Amino acid sequence: MPANPHENSPGQDVLLDVEGLSVDYGTEADPLPAVSEVSLRVRRGDILGIAGESGSGKTTLINALLRLLRPPAQVRSGRATLYPRSGTPLDLLHADAKELREARWEQTAVVFQSAMNALNPVSRLSAQFTDVLRTHRRMPKSEAREHAAHMLELVGIPAARLDSYPHELSGGMRQRATIALSLVCEPDLLVMDEPTTAVDVVMQRQILRQVIRLQRRLGFSVVFITHDLSLLLEIADRIAVMYGGRIVESGPVGALYRDPRHPYTRGLRDSFPPLRGPMRKLNGIPGSPPDLRRLPPGCPFEPRCPYASSECTTAVPELKDHGADRLVACVHADTLPVPTVGGRV
């Protein structure tokens, strides 16, 4: 297993510690390495954004952490520990069914891309909220109803909507109701996988603002997955960028945006319009994402990289400490020219 680039041992401030996680799809004879040697940490109360093009392994990574992988997916190696506020640390990759059942809702919750369809269509919101609260919190029905109304109000839905069926709500409301439901047991970690792709941009911003407000109020941590780096610049504290199943750069959002040290992060940043500040020319990343079954022997980004040299073709660069809380997997990280930045974070 590779050394964890996060040198210090997890302290009070670390909620999730992942080390050397690798996941394959397929058979031993013909594996597709979807996630390779990923190490990351989520701090308590932080929003960690995971960015990367389609197929970079984002969903596989979180599905592995939440134990939602199905065959032919297989965890090949790694460790992942959750340090909840209450209770003992949980070994996420080896927890048994009972431990996982207890952890879900109470310690971890997830909102998927198809969140709008996650609610049971034949059940009123009140029933869906009270079921969870009565099962996990053993709350009497009236108290559960009161708590459910409070959670709905926190995401901007009037309490009177508690008796609505999902189809009676707008798309944006359904999305927000799903988020409220996922937070009803006050989990330590909320994982969101492209949760707002199905709603329009204005609604997307509203929902994200609400998530941040809730996060500040309730203090949970968020792992937010998206291909849209510009979205993460608005909401995340830290960002990890994935390419070809690996994390190629991570760090605090402002520094990573102003001065990306990995050419792929730079390419990703320059593919989206800045959210604030003057407009700049958009440049897509030439070429296409790698075929994971035929990765080059060196850096997986080398075939598309404008800075590639012969050094990049021999070995996969390690994710190394680059100072100021940054980790970068590029042999040219120190010598990359400082980019000009259009927007500001």
Ligand SMILES: Nc1ncnc2c1ncn2[C@@H]1O[C@H](COP(=O)(O)OP(=O)(O)OP(=O)(O)O)[C@@H](O)[C@H]1O
């Ligand atoms: N069930 C599966 N069986 C085989 N290969 C899979 C399966 N699910 C995903 N993969 C492959 O694993 C790799 C990583 O996919 P994954 O969905 O994790 O990426 P992603 O970054 O989340 O992409 P997207 O943003 O499109 O969801 C891709 O090459 C994908 O084709």
